[in-house]
Amino acid sequence: MEKKPKNVFIEGAISSEFIGTSIAKHQSKTSIGAHNIFLGQVRADKSNGKSISAIEYTAYEDMAIAKFHEIREATFEKFNLTCMHIYHSLGLVKSGEICLFVFVSSPRRKEVFKALEYVVEEIKAKVPVFGKELFEDNSHQWKVNT
């Protein structure tokens, strides 16, 4: 049975409480031996002497949700995971705040290291999300991933 795509988008920053609660929910799954978590945080990078104060994220949501679903299915196919969660911010995320939360769990640690890096790289490459970097003086530039 094909699973229904989940919506992974969260309006605004992803809070540390949300992450903590998400970790706590896994304590009933006693076949898990290793969790690996990636968090993307907005950097206050400087450009022409001005600092980035926030990123405003937009997405081609229908396609993004389809791509997140494909990445999820491919990851479960490739690696022995017990569970996987992906959350990405939309809208405004200030510098120092978290915009991406990827959480993989497995009985064994070797699997989570390989799986997490795979998921994060796939998200960066395949999901149509766009970051508008806002400076303190209200000017902006479009984020380019490296």
Place this chain on the structure above:
Amino acid sequence: MEKKPKNVFIEGAISSEFIGTSIAKHQSKTSIGAHNIFLGQVRADKSNGKSISAIEYTAYEDMAIAKFHEIREATFEKFNLTCMHIYHSLGLVKSGEICLFVFVSSPRRKEVFKALEYVVEEIKAKVPVFGKELFEDNSHQWKVNT
């Protein structure tokens, strides 16, 4: 200047609130772009039909603290990290609870993936910590890492 070794041991399980708070403390460090977190969780593995209900951790503490410090220094030497935190439980940790928390942060994601796996493998190989696996019927066996 040589830094003083930190004590990384925590009595009992590492709570999800502790992890959440630790993440929150990094939001003032706006040069960070990527965090990577490893969590070791006690599995309720079965052996001869009995389930592991908890692990009791002991350590050769002086040597363990020295080894954690060496791993920390070597990791900062090898990878471009902004910060690193390691916590390991001593005493009783029930199945489903967290016994190891490793947290690395960097401006760039490539660094955190490499650094985190390095730190976890080094801890498993070099730190004198011993797990006594307790079953529901009060019998026990000694944990063997694979």
Place this chain on the structure above:
Amino acid sequence: MLLNIKYFGLLSEITGCHEEAIDFNGSTLYELMDLVFEKYPELERKDFQLAHNNEIVSGDMKLINNEIAFLPPFSGG
């Protein structure tokens, strides 16, 4: 055929809109791009990909529904 064209990120700043309806009588996306470049000449010099039916597609793709998106480089995470 009336197409629903979507523009994202930097591209939507050039077009001044996030989506618009364009009446299109060609068959491939190359023809559609020509039409759009005529309207927004600056777009031609930008780095973008086209998405159709939730996939990145090339210009020789034939349309299978009426929604096409112009996407600048992805920068999630």
Place this chain on the structure above:
Amino acid sequence: MLLNIKYFGLLSEITGCHEEAIDFNGSTLYELMDLVFEKYPELERKDFQLAHNNEIVSGDMKLINNEIAFLPPFSGG
């Protein structure tokens, strides 16, 4: 010389103690191991390493202080 010998994990179950003082007049750890094996014959069949001065050491190591630890395989994490 009075040595402080520590035993961990499974090894402490065999010796029945976590540490003990042993009077030792040899010079290398091989000689110390012989003394300990005489007291706890079962220990000789177990997988262990010796630690001295916070490092894993081999049996031909000369003592530089009076604390020696018998460590079973590590199983942290």
